[in-house]
Amino acid sequence: MTTLTAAGAGTGTDTPRTDTWRAPARPGAGRISSYAVMAVMAVYFLLPFWWLLVAATKDNDGLFGSAPLWFAGENHFFDNLKVLFTHENGVYLKWMRNSALYSVVSGVGATAISALAGYAFAKLRFPGRNALFAALLGLIMVPATALVLPTYLMMSQVGLVDSIWAVILPSLLSPFGVYLLRVYVHDSVPDEMLEAARIDGAGELRVFRSVALPAMRPALVTVLLFTMVATWNNFFLPLVMLSDNELFPLTVGLRTWYMSATLGNAGPALFNVIVVGALVAILPLIVAFLLLQRYWRGGLTIGSLK
Amino acid sequence: MKTTRRRTTKGRQALTGWLFVAPFTLLLIAFLLLPMAYALKLSLYRSTLVEGEVFAWFDNYRQALGDPEFRSGVWRVLIFGLVQTPVMIGLALLAALLVDGVISRFSRFFRLAAFVPYAVPVVIGTLMWGFLYSPNTGPLTAVTGIDFLSNNMVLASLGNIVTWQWAGYNMIVLYAALQGMPREIYESAKIDGASEVQIALRVKTPMISAALVLVTIFTIIGTLQFFTEPLLLQPLNPGAITNSYTPNIYAYNQAFSFQQHNYSAAISFLLGAVVFVGSYIFLYLTRRRSALR
Numbered sequence: 001m002t003t004l005t006a007a008g009a010g011t012g013t014d015t016p017r018t019d020t021w022r023a024p025a026r027p028g029a030g031r032i033s034s035y036a037v038m039a040v041m042a043v044y045f046l047l048p049f050w051w052l053l054v055a056a057t058k059d060n061d062g063l064f065g066s067a068p069l070w071f072a073g074e075n076h077f078f079d080n081l082k083v084l085f086t087h088e089n090g091v092y093l094k095w096m097r098n099s100a101l102y103s104v105v106s107g108v109g110a111t112a113i114s115a116l117a118g119y120a121f122a123k124l125r126f127p128g129r130n131a132l133f134a135a136l137l138g139l140i141m142v143p144a145t146a147l148v149l150p151t152y153l154m155m156s157q158v159g160l161v162d163s164i165w166a167v168i169l170p171s172l173l174s175p176f177g178v179y180l181l182r183v184y185v186h187d188s189v190p191d192e193m194l195e196a197a198r199i200d201g202a203g204e205l206r207v208f209r210s211v212a213l214p215a216m217r218p219a220l221v222t223v224l225l226f227t228m229v230a231t232w233n234n235f236f237l238p239l240v241m242l243s244d245n246e247l248f249p250l251t252v253g254l255r256t257w258y259m260s261a262t263l264g265n266a267g268p269a270l271f272n273v274i275v276v277g278a279l280v281a282i283l284p285l286i287v288a289f290l291l292l293q294r295y296w297r298g299g300l301t302i303g304s305l306k
Numbered sequence: 307m308k309t310t311r312r313r314t315t316k317g318r319q320a321l322t323g324w325l326f327v328a329p330f331t332l333l334l335i336a337f338l339l340l341p342m343a344y345a346l347k348l349s350l351y352r353s354t355l356v357e358g359e360v361f362a363w364f365d366n367y368r369q370a371l372g373d374p375e376f377r378s379g380v381w382r383v384l385i386f387g388l389v390q391t392p393v394m395i396g397l398a399l400l401a402a403l404l405v406d407g408v409i410s411r412f413s414r415f416f417r418l419a420a421f422v423p424y425a426v427p428v429v430i431g432t433l434m435w436g437f438l439y440s441p442n443t444g445p446l447t448a449v450t451g452i453d454f455l456s457n458n459m460v461l462a463s464l465g466n467i468v469t470w471q472w473a474g475y476n477m478i479v480l481y482a483a484l485q486g487m488p489r490e491i492y493e494s495a496k497i498d499g500a501s502e503v504q505i506a507l508r509v510k511t512p513m514i515s516a517a518l519v520l521v522t523i524f525t526i527i528g529t530l531q532f533f534t535e536p537l538l539l540q541p542l543n544p545g546a547i548t549n550s551y552t553p554n555i556y557a558y559n560q561a562f563s564f565q566q567h568n569y570s571a572a573i574s575f576l577l578g579a580v581v582f583v584g585s586y587i588f589l590y591l592t593r594r595r596s597a598l599r
Contacts, residue, residue: 035408048423125319146345149558236554271437
C-alpha cells in the first residue's frame with residue numbers, strides 16, 4: 001500500500017541523476033534523442049489546443065479560408081465571445097451554470113458521502129462491514145455506461161428524468177472515492193489519535209469531525225477534484241436523462257450546436273461560436289488542473305499502487 | 307466499570323458505522339444494484355402488440371447474438387481495442403520511461419503537456435479533432451494527403467482521439483509506479499554494464515508490470531464501452547459511423563430511436579456482463595505476474 005502523501009511527495013524531490021564516471025559520451029547522445037522524442041510527443045499533445053486558441057480568433061470565413069494553424073488578419077475573438085453569450089438568448093451561459101451546478105453539487109455530495117463511508121470502513125467496527133466492503137470491491141468494475149440506459153428507464157418510471165436530479169443523484173455514487181478514502185484513512189489516520197479523543201469523552205460524530213476529517217484533507221481534495229471533473233466532463237448520462245435544452249450541461253449543449261452546424265439544418269453555421277464555446281468550456285478545467293496538480297497525481301497513484 | 311464502558315463504545319460504534327455507510331449503501335442500491343436488476347428483468351421480457359409485456363426467457367439475448375448489426379459492432383470494438391490498446395500503452399510506457407530517465411525542467415513540462423488532454427471533456431477533445439481532421443478546417447489532410455474521415459480511415463482516426471486523450475493519464479500512472487521502485491537496482495545494472503535502453507526495457511518495464519496490467523484493464527473497459535467519440539463524429543461521415551457502430555451506440559439508438567427498451571436492456575446487460583466478467587478473468591490470469599508486493 002502506498003499512501004497518498006508518499007506518492008504526492010515522490011515527484012518533487014527526485015535526487016538528480018549523476019552519470020559521472022561511466023561512459024559520459026553515450027548518455028549525451030541518448031539524452032538528445034530522449035529530448036527529441038519528448039518534443040515530438042509534446043507537439044502531438046498540444047497541437048489541438050494551439051489550433052483551438054488560433055481558431056477562436058477567427059470568424060466563420062476565416063475558419064474555412066485561412067491557414068488552420070496560424071492567425072488570420074483580424075482578431076474576432078471578442079466578437080465571437082459576444083455571439084457565444086447571446087446566441088439563442090444566451091443559452092450557453094445557462095449551460096455553463098448547469099455544468100457548474102451539477103459538478104459542484106455532485107462533487108461536494110459525493111465527497112461527503114464517500115468520506116463518511118470510507119472512514120467507517122477503515123476505522124469503525126460494525127456488523128456487516130467486511131461483507132459490504134467486499135461488495136463494493138466486487139462492483140467497482142461494473143462499467144458505468146452499461147448502467148446509464150437502465151437507470152434512465154428506471155427513473156422514468158418514477159418521473160425523475162429531465163430534471164437536475166436525474167443528473168445529480170446518480171453522480172453522487174463514487175465507489176472509487178470510497179475505496180480511495182478508506183485506503184487513505186487506514187494508512188494515515190492513527191487509531192491512537194481517535195482513541196485519545198474518545199477517552200477525552202468525544203462522541204463518534206465529534207471524533208470524525210474534529211480528528212479524522214482534518215487529517216483526511218489531502219485525500220478529500222483529490223476525491224472532490226475527480227468527482228467534480230467527472231461530472232463536468234460527463235456526456236452519456238445527461239444526454240440520456242435530459243431533453244430540456246435549458247437543463248443541458250456544456251458537453252450536451254455544444255454537441256447539439258455541432259450537430260446542427262455540421263448537418264446544416266439550422267440557418268447559418270456557427271462553427272466559430274462552437275470553437276469559442278469549446279475554449280471557454282475547457283478554461284476552468286485547465287486552470288484547476290494547473291493549480292491542483294499535486295492532487296491529480298495523488299489520486300492516480302493511489303489507484304495504481306493498491 | 308471498564309467493561310460496561312467498552313461495551314457501550316462498541317454499541318455506539320456499530321450504530322455510527324451503520325449511519326456513516328447508510329447514504330453510500332442507499333446510493334449503491336439505487337443506482338447500481340437496482341438498475342442492474344431492472345435491466346435484467348426488462349431483458350427477459352418482450353413487448354408484443356397483442357399481449358403487451360410477456361416473459362420471453364432469453365429471446366432478446368438470442369436475438370442479440372444473432373443480430374448482424376450488434377455482432378459487427380462488437381467485432382469493431384474488439385478489433386479497435388486489439389490495435390489501439392497496445393499502441394496507446396506502448397506510447398504511454400515510452401513517455402513514462404523517458405520522463406523517468408531524464409530529470410529536467412523540460413521533462414516536467416512534457417509531463418504536464420501529455421496529461422492536459424485528460425483534463426478535457428471527451429466531447430471537446432473529439433470536437434477539436436473533428437475540426438483538425440476536416441479537410442476544410444484542419445491542416446492534416448493538406449499535410450498528409452489522407453482523408454481522415456473516409457470510410458477506411460475513420461476508425462483509425464477515432465483511435466487517435468482516444469490515444470491522444472488517455473496516453474498521458476496512463477503515462478502518469480506508469481511513471482508513478484516507476485518512481486516507487488528502488489533506484490539502487492538501476493545503479494547496479496548500470497555498473498554491470500547495461501545501457502540506459504537495456505535498463506529501461508529489461509529492468510524497469512518488468513518491474514512495473516502490475517501497473518501495466520492495471521492500465522491495460524482500464525483501457526479495455528473503456529474501449530468496449532466506446533460511445534462518445536463515434537457519436538460526435540457521426541455527422542461528419544454518417545455512412546461509415548452507423549447507428550450500430552458500437553454496442554453502446556446500438557443500445558442507445560434501440561432505446562431512443564426505436565423504443566425497443568427490452569432489447570436495449572438486453573444489449574446493455576450483455577455488454578456490462580462481458581466487461582465485468584472479462585476484467586475479472588484478466589485480473590485473475592495476470593494475478594501471478596502482477597503480484598509484485
